[in-house]
Structures are given as C-alpha cells and as structure tokens.
Amino acid sequence: MRIDRPGLVLALPGAAAMLLPFMQFRANRIVAGEALSMPGWAMACLGAVLALGALRLPQLWRLLAAAFGICLLVWLAGNVATGLTADAPQAARASPGSGLWLMMGTLALLVADAIAKMRPGLRVQALILTLACGAVALALGSGHLADISVMREYAARSDIFAAHARRHLVLAFGSLLAALMVGVPLGLWLHSERGARPAVMGGLNLVQTLPSLALFGMMIPLLSWVAASVPGAAALGIAGIGFAPALIALFLYSLLPVVGNTVVGLDGASPEAREAGRGMGMTPQQVLARVSIPLALPVIVAAVRIVLVQNIGLAVIAGLIGGGGFGTFVFQGLAQNAADLILLGAIPTVAMALVAGIALDLVVKALQR
Amino acid sequence: MIEIRNLSRRFGTVMAVDDVSLTIAKGEMVALVGTSGSGKTTLLRMLNRLVEPSSGTVLLNGQDTAALPAHLLRRRIGYAIQGHGLFPHYTVARNIAAVPELLGWPAAQIRERVDELLTLFGMPPADFRNRRPAALSGGQQQRVGVARALAARPEVLLMDEPFGALDPVTRAQAQADLRRIQRQLGTTTVLVTHDMEEALALGDRIAVMDRGRLVQCASPAAILTRPATEFVARLTGQSDRPFRLLGLVPVADLAEPGAASGTPVDPALSAREALAECLWSGREALPLTGGGRVTLHRLAERARGAE
Numbered sequence: 001m002r003i004d005r006p007g008l009v010l011a012l013p014g015a016a017a018m019l020l021p022f023m024q025f026r027a028n029r030i031v032a033g034e035a036l037s038m039p040g041w042a043m044a045c046l047g048a049v050l051a052l053g054a055l056r057l058p059q060l061w062r063l064l065a066a067a068f069g070i071c072l073l074v075w076l077a078g079n080v081a082t083g084l085t086a087d088a089p090q091a092a093r094a095s096p097g098s099g100l101w102l103m104m105g106t107l108a109l110l111v112a113d114a115i116a117k118m119r120p121g122l123r124v125q126a127l128i129l130t131l132a133c134g135a136v137a138l139a140l141g142s143g144h145l146a147d148i149s150v151m152r153e154y155a156a157r158s159d160i161f162a163a164h165a166r167r168h169l170v171l172a173f174g175s176l177l178a179a180l181m182v183g184v185p186l187g188l189w190l191h192s193e194r195g196a197r198p199a200v201m202g203g204l205n206l207v208q209t210l211p212s213l214a215l216f217g218m219m220i221p222l223l224s225w226v227a228a229s230v231p232g233a234a235a236l237g238i239a240g241i242g243f244a245p246a247l248i249a250l251f252l253y254s255l256l257p258v259v260g261n262t263v264v265g266l267d268g269a270s271p272e273a274r275e276a277g278r279g280m281g282m283t284p285q286q287v288l289a290r291v292s293i294p295l296a297l298p299v300i301v302a303a304v305r306i307v308l309v310q311n312i313g314l315a316v317i318a319g320l321i322g323g324g325g326f327g328t329f330v331f332q333g334l335a336q337n338a339a340d341l342i343l344l345g346a347i348p349t350v351a352m353a354l355v356a357g358i359a360l361d362l363v364v365k366a367l368q369r
Numbered sequence: 370m371i372e373i374r375n376l377s378r379r380f381g382t383v384m385a386v387d388d389v390s391l392t393i394a395k396g397e398m399v400a401l402v403g404t405s406g407s408g409k410t411t412l413l414r415m416l417n418r419l420v421e422p423s424s425g426t427v428l429l430n431g432q433d434t435a436a437l438p439a440h441l442l443r444r445r446i447g448y449a450i451q452g453h454g455l456f457p458h459y460t461v462a463r464n465i466a467a468v469p470e471l472l473g474w475p476a477a478q479i480r481e482r483v484d485e486l487l488t489l490f491g492m493p494p495a496d497f498r499n500r501r502p503a504a505l506s507g508g509q510q511q512r513v514g515v516a517r518a519l520a521a522r523p524e525v526l527l528m529d530e531p532f533g534a535l536d537p538v539t540r541a542q543a544q545a546d547l548r549r550i551q552r553q554l555g556t557t558t559v560l561v562t563h564d565m566e567e568a569l570a571l572g573d574r575i576a577v578m579d580r581g582r583l584v585q586c587a588s589p590a591a592i593l594t595r596p597a598t599e600f601v602a603r604l605t606g607q608s609d610r611p612f613r614l615l616g617l618v619p620v621a622d623l624a625e626p627g628a629a630s631g632t633p634v635d636p637a638l639s640a641r642e643a644l645a646e647c648l649w650s651g652r653e654a655l656p657l658t659g660g661g662r663v664t665l666h667r668l669a670e671r672a673r674g675a676e
Contacts, residue, residue: 276454281444294458
C-alpha cells in the first residue's frame, strides 16, 4: 500500500479535528458552553476514512469513502444534537464544534480532490453538482438536523428566511443582469472607440476601489435627494437606505469586470478571422455577431462568473442598510452576539456562491470546447 | 476583367499607392511583388475596397466598383489571406459555406458545393467536413482558406501572401495545387507576395511595385531578361537569374533530335532541373524519356536569355 502524499496532506487536518470539540452544548444561545468530543466508534470510522483518503487507491474508492464520512458526520451531528437537547429547556443549544467543522472541511477537500483526479466529463461534473445539492436539500428537509443550533435559529425565522433568500438572489442576479445590459454594449462601444477607453476604464477602476461602506455613505444623501425631489421615485422604492442603494452599489461593482472582459474578449478574437469576415463581405454587424462575439463569449461568461460570485458575497452588506438578504441575519447575529444567527446568514451565502461558481465554471469550459 | 485606372492611396503624407494603372485579363493570374511597404497589399485591398482609394477607379467587368456597397462587392470577390483567417469556432464545412450563406444560397446547394470544393482540394469530405480548423495541419488550413474564398464561384480571387505561413515543401505543393485549380476554374487571380520565386512560379504576369508605383508589369521571362529598372533587376536576384529563367520552361521546349548516354529524364521537368541533373551527373547531354535529348550547351544558351 503506498501513501498518496497530496492526499496525506489533505487528510492530516482531519486527524487534528478529532482532538477538537465535536459539539458544544450551551444552556442558552449566549453563554459559554461545554465541549463534547466525538464518540469513540465514530472516531475509528472517520480515522479509517481519512486513512483511505491518504492512500494511493482508485479515486472512486477515495471518493466513496470521503462521501460516506460526510454522511456519517451529518447523521451523527443530528443525533447528538437531538440527544443533548431532548431533556433540556427550550433555550438550550447544541451547536457544531470546531472539530466537526474542520472534519467536514477535510472530507469535502478529499471529495473534491478525488473528483478532480477522476477527470470527469462536463456532464458528469454537472451531475455530481446536482446530486450534491440534492443531498444537502434532503439532509436539511428530513428534519434530522432540526435540533442543531443553526436549524433552531432557522425554525424561529422560517417565515422570513425564504423572503430574504429571494431578496439575496434578486440583489445578486439583478445587479448582474443590469451590469450585463449596460456593460456589454459599453464594452462593444469601447472595442471600436479606443480613444474613449482610458476615461471609461479609469472611471470604472475608481468605482471598484471605493470601499462598499463609503459607496453607501455617498449614496444615502444622493438617493434621499432623488426620492424627495423626483416625482414617483419614492413610489418605486428609491430611498437613501434599503434595497435601491444596495442594488446600485452591486451594479457599480459589477461594471468593471463585465466591461473589461467584454473589451478584452473582443480584442482577443482572432484579428485574422475578423479581417477574413470583413474581406468576404460581412457587414460590421455581421462580423460582430458571427465572429467577434462568439469568440469573445468564454471571456464574457468568465466575467459573469466573477461578478456573480462577488455579488453573492457582497450582497451581505445590503443587510447593513436594510436592503434585506442573508446579510440581515448576519448583522442581527452580530448585534445580538449570537454566532448561530450569523451562521444562518453566512452558510447559505457561501453555499450559493460555491454552487454559482462551480456551475459557471462548467459553462465556461463547455463554451471553450 | 479588372481595370485599374490611376489608382492612388495616401496615408497621411505618404503615398502608399501612387497613380497605378493596370488591366488584368479574364482568367489571368497576376502576381504583385515588391518589398515591404511597396504598396502591393494596399493596392490589393483597394480592389475589394478594404481600403478606399484616395483617387482613381477600379472597374470590374466594366462596372465601377465604387458604385456598389462595399460588403456586396466583397461577396463577389474571393479573398484569402496569410495565416488563412479561418473562423476557429466554425467547422470546416461552415467556414467554406460562409460566403454562400451570406448570399442566401439554399442549404442543399451549399452542402453540395462544400463537398465539391473539399474534393477539389484533395480533402475527403466525410473526413474533413465536421472538423474544426484547429484539428487541421497548416497546409490543410490554408487549403480550406482558399476553398472558402472560391466557394461562391467568384469571378475574381484576391490572395495576400496566402502561403506565407507554410513550410517549403507544403508551400510548393500548395502553389502547384493553386495553379492547377486556377487554370481549371479560370478564376482571374491577383496574388500578393514578397517571394520572387513564388511570383515566377505562379504568375502569368508579374507586377513589380516600388514605393507605391508600378514599375513594371510583364511576363516572368521579360521581367528576368529585361528588367525595367535597377530595382526590378535587384528584386529578381542577379545571381539566380539564369536559373530562374530556366525554371520557366519545360525541358521538352529545348529538346533536339539525337541520343545521349545515361538515365533519361522526364520532358515535363523544368530546364532548371535538367541543368542540375547535367551538373550533378557530369553529362554534356541528357536523353529524354520518349526520345530526343537536351544538351548542356543549349541549356546554357537559354540561361543567357536566348530564345
């Protein structure tokens, strides 16, 4: 049996995780809690999984072992939480400890490593992503995890959670859509008007360097003034704080990647191919539609990926100015010193960004074939 | 067929093309040669109005090319460039179909034409139709580039250094193919090259450009034996001139009755190759396959420019 060195490096943090607390039990969500370690039999099982991950084995074995480890970990966490809180008062909380998080991260890395080394085709990758999302939905929907602290927070807010999730999506995708509608035509224009590039790109660069809070600070008086003085603006929901400034800020941050990649993609489209298109009698619009844009498309979609992942993360900031989204939970949690509530906002944000990133990577690869 | 009248193009203060007049007959192949910056490419690009002339006119079949919208004019004129310029995201078939598609040919007719051209260029359609340009060799890409330029049966084919990116062996083959196909289709062709050898091999006439001006337009033999200016003489390469002159005629043209010793040579070979064979084998005369012979003396005479 030979050791797979990268696999060993990936598996080592998992070994350390066994020494860390598996779950935390607290009398309520604010006080410090007592730490519980993993049951011995589970330690043995997960130790075996890690060992398989660190050996040079067929990748499918490593993948299945790590996936089994994740299932075991999730099942165990739900069980332990239920056991801990069964006889405790309603306010008691059982939350995942650092050991559980670290073990989960380690196993996820082993899964990713095994998948990457199996070099699956794009369809298989898409299938794996779908299956993973389905498995997560199943685990959350089953109710098995209902006694874990984050899920308790969810239960207390299930009525507004969906609305905030929708709002988060609208912020991220809406700003992206607006940036595409403005940025791609702007990129097309800059592609032909080289003289205008320094001014426009300089301006967009400047916007990109503005800290988000400073941007909000500048927009609050501006939009308040718009709401107060432009008839109908207030009725459209424009105000100094809330949804409108958050969407505008995300839109502004999205412009540079979209415009920049559109210009770079169009410039990079084979000059010989464009020249040939013109030489054979295509009109400038036909050259653009049949040659330049198709050739630039992978670069433009790469910008969509960057912007979407960036915006899903940045949209958390909207919670600070009453714009809604998962940030609402994060900032409430910060204010109440309730880590579980912060996680209720943070975990879905991270998951959404991950899925969006992986899915769009697959699209870019499909376009580049 | 193509009538160029007093055509000029100015870029800033530079006359890239300066008052050029030239008439090209139907089915003729004219090679435009000159050094870099001599204006040969600009002249070519004014024929399909990729560059608009500053003054002068171009007539195509007696019709002023300026009278037509430029993109419609270009659909009637084949255009092949160095590095082929194939569309990397299209298959070979769609690349070749590009102009017929612009012209709105019916799909069945386009498919038929694509297969016909692939066959003409020695590329079995079943093998090549659905490949991407990246999956072709340099020589194959170049052939698809020329096939694409010929797809809509243009009366005129313009080529800008079409073989510039090929290795010498592939290049020679591509030149021979072009000559064969051009003769077969009778397409009037204007070809820009900086390679005198290529111009001599392909051109019915050679037009020499120097600093924007057309200094001489004549048959290959006339360019070699009676260069109009010092520049033309230098361009033809004085040390290579006798060999290039011999390269223009098949050895059969110099044959005389009689016999000679040694292995006979193919009468279709060029006189240049026959001379090389004489020198290499140390013979004074070579027998020709099918009778007759050619002497070293006759070859040397011809190399001096005698008829």
